[in-house]
Amino acid sequence: MPELGADAIPRFAVHLREVGAVPVLALTGELDHDTAPALRERLAEALARAGRAGRRPTVVVDCSELAFCDSTGLNVLLAARLQADGQGVVIRLAALRGHVVRMFDITGAGTVFSVHPDLDDALAAA
Secondary structure, eight states, X not given: OOOOOTTOOOSEEEEEEEETTEXXXXXXXXXXXXXXXXXXXXXXXXXXXXXXXXXXXXXXXXXEEXXXXXXXXXXXXXXXXXXXXXXXXXXXXXXXXXXXXXHHHHHTXXXXXXXXXXXXXXXXXX
């Protein structure tokens, strides 16, 4: 991957924070073969954090700024869902839009996740 200058905008970013005891991953940009490893790493960290929560463990993935997701990105999310299920953790997707909604609709992946219209709704369900 080419190096970015000081004022360049990365093609993909994933930021992990906690809202209360809920790990929230905010995705920005384009999730594809080249950028998926960053998401895989952060999802593993979020799942570990969620496993330490006292109530029903949940991880929220905020997709409001995710412009693109290819099959590799989708597979990372699906693999994380399987891992989460094994740990008793729920992954909630928030604010799917544009191309990303279409990808989830076409593949049927939206039926295996808890999908919410926005971050607030996903956090309220946690």
